[in-house]
Amino acid sequence: MDPKKLPAGTMPRRTAILLSGLAVAVTLSACGGSGSGSASPTIGTPLPAAVDASAAAPREDRAPGEPENIGGDIDVPNPVPPSPPLPATQPITVDASLGVTSFHPLFAAGSPVTEKIQYREPDGTLVTRMGMRPTERHARERGEDWTVPDAGPGRYLTFPSVYFQNRTYGIEIRDHVPAGKALIEMVLVVNDGTFDGTTFSLFRNSNDEGVRDYGWSLNTGFNNPKLGGKSICMAGSRDCVISFDSYWDVPKGQPHRALKLGDVIELSPAQRLERYGDGMHAGEPVADSLRGRAVIDGAGSRYYSFEQLYVVGQGLVPWYGVPPRLNSAPLPDSTLLGGATSLSYNYSEEPMRVFQQMANNIGIVNAKRFVQGRRLFHTSFLSGKHSEHPDDNPVFAAHVNQLGPRYNQERCIACHTANGRSVIPGIGARLDSMAVLTAAEASTGVRPLPDATYGLNVQQRSRDAGAPDHSVTVQSYATTLYTLPDGERVTLQKPTYAFKGPAPAQFSVRQAAQIVGMGLIEALDEATILALADPTDRDGDGVKGVPNWIADPESGKVHLGRFGWKAAKGTLRHQIGDALLKDMGVTSPVYRSRGCLQFDPDCRAASTSPAISDTELQRLSDYLALLAVPAQRSLRSGFPADTRISPEHNIDPGQIVRGGALFAQAHCVACHTAQLKTGTTHPFAELRDQTIRPYSNLLLHDMGPGLADTLAEGKATASMWRTAPLWGLGSLPYVQGSDGARYLHDGRARTLMEAIVWHAGEASASRARFEAMSRDERADVIAFLSSL
Known part of the structure; x- marks a missing residue:
């Protein structure tokens, strides 16, 4: 040796x-x-x-x-x-009121564990x-x-x-x-x-x-x-x-x-x-x-x-x-939002890094899978350089010059800031860390049609200096002063967008979401999610909950939608392949040709090898699946009396308990389901049988015209959005920077109060209950949300 x-x-x-x-x-x-x-x-x-x-x-x-x-x-x-190879899944029959008569589960009973x-x-x-x-x-x-x-x-x-x-x-x-x-x-x-x-x-x-x-x-x-x-x-x-x-x-x-x-x-x-x-x-x-x-x-x-x-x-x-x-x-x-995967409290004053950590219960070989996937998530598909220590980390030679001719960013981490959300630029600045989905005028959710210029989304940057400018910017904000019953005022803002190229007939601007907990969402059995659906409002509470159904782009099998602002992606693999193509112009086994952006007929049958191999695609999927969810910061830590308490730990446990109770009393949990349990079939043992607290039912809800855009996806109409998981919500101001955290699909809300007031449609009754609370009670609810 x-x-x-x-x-x-x-x-x-x-x-x-x-x-x-x-x-x-x-x-x-x-x-x-x-x-x-x-x-x-x-x-x-x-x-x-x-x-x-x-x-x-x-x-x-x-x-x-x-x-x-x-x-x-x-x-x-x-x-x-x-x-290990996974057994084939068999279709499951469901009531037609759920939008389909049968679907394929992601994983079959008896699926072996990876480790x-x-x-x-x-x-x-x-x-x-x-x-x-x-x-x-x-x-x-x-x-x-x-x-x-x-x-x-x-x-x-x-x-x-x-x-x-x-x-x-x-x-x-x-x-x-x-x-x-x-x-x-x-x-x-x-x-x-x-x-x-x-x-x-x-x-x-x-x-x-x-x-x-x-x-x-x-x-x-x-x-x-x-x-x-x-x-x-x-x-x-x-x-x-x-x-x-x-x-x-x-x-x-x-x-x-x-x-x-x-x-x-x-x-x-x-x-x-x-x-x-x-x-x-x-x-x-x-x-x-x-x-x-x-x-x-x-x-x-x-x-x-x-x-x-x-x-x-x-x-x-x-x-x-x-x-x-x-x-x-x-x-x-009760604090383990991600079950046994949850990240312990952090005492090194690095709250900006809490979205980037391995699951607490990660296995030995899976730790290697995690870091290999993380490397690719941080790699530039132009230079092959890592976003951290770019001059010291070796160049990932296999991925040099794989960036598409048009793109938004050159690496995954550039949109998901520190695994959080997009950077929201100021007025007039290009929205190139956000997604701008587009469609033709005759496009529908069931029959999507690409925009003649952009296809399925705007790729705002080009490697060719002489290419047309496809920048999208916020031209202005329309502001509204909203007054609550007790006189408290909330200033709301709604963006107006400007396109350097032709304005698409239909479009939807969306910020990248934080990526923690995605593996746990993938590990939920379909029956667990569908049990929360109420498409006909049987209980008469005004809250429905509709599943979105997605045809897998590789197999054509119908899966339950789980990921994205409109639950339009069924698997982590699908979500990653979609982002690689749309945001970076990088092909993969999911979308083998850039023509997929235009629905070209050779999309799935492209003869050339994709830029990302199946091995690398799996690494990215493994990385996202094995990220830890930070534990709820609802407990006072035992700092010695002479110690400066870190800001993220300077909390009031009693206020958080009161806020959680008020959140439930306002019936917010009708959509933001507090607790779920993952199934027993996901390939990662780390994610199986976990009691998790995502505060989401992962279903679609009509949120009213104020939050509507003009683009439908599958069963999701322009005003319907997937209930966003709330775990990690309190870490966003640290991950994004004190002024960088933004809420709702397009980042219009600067505060949690603004985000709540924008709720309408099926959420109208819950919002009214919140508004009817005293100012102190509303502060308790915000403190609870900020602890997640």
Whole structure:
């Protein structure tokens, strides 16, 4: 395994995968308190000119769709195994009042899981597989001391350079306590290459008054008995194991006690990759420019990872900080908007990054699927560069110059700001992070017809400087002063649009929505959603709820619509393929030709290979499916008395409880259904059997003429909109910036109050109940919505 001894300044052949321009070095910094020493990667000197020009040459052993810059000829990364084939679905017959007589469910009963994340062995041993990815600092480090003014965010939720390759791993937790033994074993599972010096901290030392940012009672490492006890752990091996049989978070000087069911254990792993000039390669000749860099790809080698909370006999749980000193405690089920996928409370003052995190219960291999999909979501289809660290992350060569001749943005993340919503530009600025759907005058929802100029949507930018200008802008806002019964006034604004090109006969302007929770929505059984439909208003409450039905563009099967402002997409795959084509002009197996924008007959039968392969399309789908939903911020956190409380945690729990009750009393839950349960057939085990709180029934409702545009989709008329999920609503002002959060399909509403007042049609009675509340009661409802 060791590289050959080389003269000073000469690089082993394993560095042949380095790309010029990758500039990552490692700076070590010691952690204080009871924590173990660790470090974070920082940007350093560029690679030496000695790097072989053959660096970017493709490898014959590369898995299909694998980026060319991953791995080397010795530590060849393990390709992600293909997802198991899913059984065919059979049509389900339904009452014609629902709009169709039969449809195909997304997943059949008995569908296998992509990766098993938890199971019990015959003797009762509970096995949990915990996926990890690299981070830069600890969960409670805020970027400054707890007691001083805010100087900037921490770096716990960030994604360091080359996070997407060779740096995911996991821990298999073998909990023998349910089997009657006071023993827990933890097996390090490396996804790619070799780890050297990985550390593991457990049991937050809550009895030490000096512990704040970090500090654990048990600091250990994964040592390999087959390699003389050295902390060297390799992909494909299960040799690195630690075990413990007692509870460590006890007052100083007191004895440990035996583990028991219900004990909570904080887990804080930190990984070190095999690296030049240190660890297993200490003393070997190496160029200074490579010292400390990862052997597998020449990038950073030392990282932190997520801090998780494990409950003995139960598994991983999202956590929040309680007294004293933000000690870890399980979040109550009522706060878990995304069930077990929910993101724990964030104490590193990074609320702007909470939409970008992995599901809390993610599996080990699925963590690799997640980061690979995230890379593509951030990749420019023009330059191949990553939106983060663009000069340090290697170019994704497979996707250079795939951008269409006309487009709106060159990467997915450009419309979904930090996985949130579109940037809403000022008057006169191009709306190129929003979608402008178009149709011909004779177009209907059942029989859509493309606009003669734009097709199905306006692609506002062109790679040809001489091409016609197809910009769409907000020309002006028509304002209305709306007065509530008690005299409170709300200023409403409605945009008027201007087209540089011909004005389409029908169009709909829509902001990109936040993308968290999409996998959980896909995991809902159709029967769960259809049970909420009431197309004939049987109960007489004025609220109907109509499903939209979508013909899958690849198979032609009819599916229940779930995604988009009018529920006009049936699957994540369909949603992604539609966005790739319309927003970037990038073809995929869903829409194989750009002619699909014009309904050309060769749309599905295009003979040329699409830009995005099926592998890459699956990666994007996996990424969206496995995003965490932030937990509801409805509990007061246990900040010490001398600590500045982070703004996102400065909440009034009583006000939120009152607001939630008033929200239900106003009958808002007739559309914004508070609680649902996902089914048992989605390929991701992480998403199965989850009690979720999306505050949506995912059905179409007529919202009145004030919110109507001029374009229909399927069963959705111009005034009908899918009930938007409300989870993540309170995080939007942080994700988008204090003045950047906008609400409703076209972003016209600047505040939640405006968004509510715009509700009409089937929502008229609920809006009237809200308006009849006292000003304090309305404030309680807004506080509740802001906690979601």
